[in-house]
Amino acid sequence: MESTIAISNNHAACGHPPKSDLCQFQSSIDGLREALNSSLRGKDDVVEFVLVCLLARGHLLIEDLPGLGKTTLAKALAHAVGGQFARVQCTPDLLPSDVTGFNMFNQKTREFEFSQGPVFADVLLADEINRATPRTQSSLFEAMAERQVTIDKECHRLPATFFVIATQNPVESHGAYPLPEAQLDRFAMKLNIGYPNRESELQMLADNVGGDRDESAPRTAVVSPERLRHLQEHVRCVHVGEKVQNYLVDLADATRKHAGAQLGLSPRGLLTWQRLAQAEAHLRGRDFVTPDDVQRVAEPVLSVRLAGDFESPQPIIEEILSQVSVPVLDVR
């Protein structure tokens, strides 16, 4: 199942990408951005974070109210990358096999055949994930972290561009099963879409006049999964200097020592943060990461990982960012 993509450029191993590659991928990125912006109006910043998350090969958790465009965003993304889109509406009676698939006995062949679940898609929307039982939630662990599922001792590889967008409703707490920290740590970001502004809503209404858009109509993919994979490999090679890495470690250390946070950043989270900063730098046309990139993605990265007795982690994140010195003149 896994499609091995040959990386033609040597920079993937150890070097940083040349400037020409940045220009080469810019059209793809612009296409993705435009496709997402046309589906989710007035949310440029959210779209940017979704792109960052996509390029960093991370998974996305969206916490927001119903009807704000979560599914629209996920479907638009799936179409844009030219992959398969699947959706799972999580309920308490949802079983793990409903997500991953199961072996079914074929009466004709007298053999068990594997029936793929929705997880075998390029983009998976797990809607209201916190309404599924922990047992079902945990079925996504392996898929999200290792991009594979193991059923009856048999390992099934997922697409290389496998991307999960999960949503959860913060209002309804009755009958919800909060995601455990181990599950949250597998998401790269947590975003809030929020309500669009007035102009965006007016534009949305104007576009809707004349009948519903045919959702089943085929759309043109902006990038192929192979090209996306290539793009992701390219982003992984963006240069991260020693100063910036020290800065990242200082920030991670600060999250662990902060009195208000019971759970700080894990090493896996630190790696994710670096990948997201690389993607952010790439989106801004740079082949190296600056502390600005680290700070820009700090809030969505940390908000999914910091645990403690607080309503919102934002004040803690701001405090940490303001307290940890940005490396400018100091030599480490």
Next chain:
Amino acid sequence: MGSSSALHRATLLMCALATLVVQLTLWSAQQHPWIQLGGLAVALAISFGARWRLNSSDDGRFDPRVVVVLIALWLIPFLSEPLLRGVVGVGRPWEILVVVGLRNLMLGLTAVRNHRVCQRLACCASLFLTLFAFMLTFNWATSIITGVYSIVALWWLVGGYWERLSGKMPTATQRRLPKRATLSAVGAVAIVAITVGVVMGHGAPRRILAGFFPSSGGDGRGDRFATSGVGDGDQLISAKFDASSFGPVESEVFLESELPSLYDMFNESYGKAPKAKSERAIAIEFQESEDCQRQTATTTTNSRDFSTIRERPHAPRELDDRRAAAMLYLVGQCPTHLALETYDTFDGTRWSKSATPRFYSNLKLESVGGEPWLRTRSPAGQLFAAEYQPYMVKVINLETKRFPSPPHLAGVHIDRVDRLEFYGWTNEGILEMPNRDHIPQLTVIHMRALQPLGGRLNALGDFRTLLPSPKELAVQSGDVEGRPVALSHRQRLCRDLAAFYETPAGNDLANELCQGWISDKPAGWPQVQAVVEGLRQGFVHDAGATAPAACDDVVGYFLEAGRGPDYMFATTAAVMLREQGYATRLVGGFYADPRRYDRAANETAVLGEDVHMWAEVCIDGVHWVPIEPTPGYQPPPESLTASQRVLAAIVAALNWCLAHWVAIAAFALLTGGILVARRQLLDGIAWCAWWALGRGSAINRIRWTVWLLESRAALAGIARPRGTTFSRWCAVAANALPASAAEKVQDFALACDSALYGPGRSHRDLAGLCNSTVRVCRRKTFQQLEQNTLSTKPI
């Protein structure tokens, strides 16, 4: 061998051995074993408590709080010493405190030895302590411990080297001069040195260094807790531990010595009097037995005189050792005038004293606290403070039988001298030890004296009315001569005081000058003070400005010359006051100089060069109040109330300010100018540093330019918050700049990002970009930005 844990154990062992040998040394010196043990226990508790609390992770990271603990450990002996001395009454000498502080520091470093620097410093400290103890105490125990220590230390050195070879140390080390710390340290030392130099004058380093190890001797300081050697401590001089030295203690036997007399010192200080006259003046003192039981001044010493015509004095002799330096030590108030001679009659060039006994103050022995005290004067009246002023004189090289007496001497005590015949009066009223050549060397004399209350002398009014009038004096003097009949108190007073009013003829100039000073002053002490102040302010003290041998009017010569030695000031003051009807006399003795006052010991070394002459004024026929007309010598202090002290301090401060108004004004102007223009100055310094150092590689240019911009912003009060990135900070700042300037700042921010965080590329014209950015972003540019323009909130 070679493992870090083994080296740690070796360090522990070395420090334990060093601690042991130091303790043995301290015990052998009898330095209060229980105090030493207590101090060691406290140091151990703090050290290992700090290790437990601060280094529990044992990860080798240096905890800055360790520095605080180390400083505390070092300071413990110094902070506890005043408590021990004041409360318990035991103390340790300075060098022992330094050693104990170093031992504590070593223990602290040992406790945090997981840091490599601490481990090495602990070993260095243990080496110093072991060598110190070994050299200080050479016995079998210290020898064995030192030998063991040397073996362990050798093992430690080999182990450390082996560890480095075996790759336990970092494969490469980078030695870098800590520029900021070095500059800060040099700057701090320079500021302290300049401050000390300005405050304490040219001799500051010598005085400071002289007192660093006070018990090492030869520096003129004393420490009563010194142990041994050639120091000045009381325990040393009382030979408490080692009877190899001696000093002025009360248990010493009286010693005989051939040492310079008071009159040799007069000649050294003031120059010799002309020879023809000195034959008459320097008479061999003749002692005659007398009945001391009469308790009156009955000694029949021949008169001596003091010529105010003297040769120019030679340069003072260099005194090269402590024993030859001090005539005596005075413990008590400083400055103090110690009288030894008084003169009553002045003939224009020469002071002399009459042979007739003048004072009949009874001497009485009384027991005070079980000790025999000689009472020389009645208890205090309204003029004097109720409490006696205590003094203690340690006679060292002074050869005279007279007691160096502070003003208004009221009592004398010498340990175990409880017989009245050991005391007597001279004719002129100086207490002495009759029938002796001199007071034995190293005698300790306790004295107590009365001290006038502040302002009481001014309130006396015209005290001349209490004394015989000139007419009465003339009659009584005539009657007394040749009539050995019993005299009334008034008659005796007239007889005794007659000589103190006599003046030589031809004092017109002195009279005229004096009238100018006192004409607007009420009669009494204000007039006396006016004369004293007139002389102090209008004339210059010059020890070399002696009168010529042919001069027959020393006062007139002095008034015309405007300068002279102290005896001319005293003579002129006495003559002027006599002309105004005040009884005065000339007094010779010592001036306890406050420059030699040791505050810690409350002791002043009185040297041969402290010989001094002053005058005294009789206020009631009994009390003679000293006056100090010579500038540079402080007048005898009065007993002041708290409010008077405050007032005096304020007046003194104002006077000092008035006297130094030029320097103060210059300093204030300079300080004000620096304060006003401090930002410009610092900006200029920063720009110079950028211009000089911001060259060479791209990263160096970038770093110095960023530093300059941040410095300028900090000077403008809008420093970059530490959590805000430089490019974001520049972007926000650029929004408030003109378009051209903003573009340059943005370009520089991009170049900065690329140079600081990128893979090594640099801007094509980096030097030009840096220069243009510096030109655009001046300090005033930042000042124009509002305080909240540069958000402290990170992106």
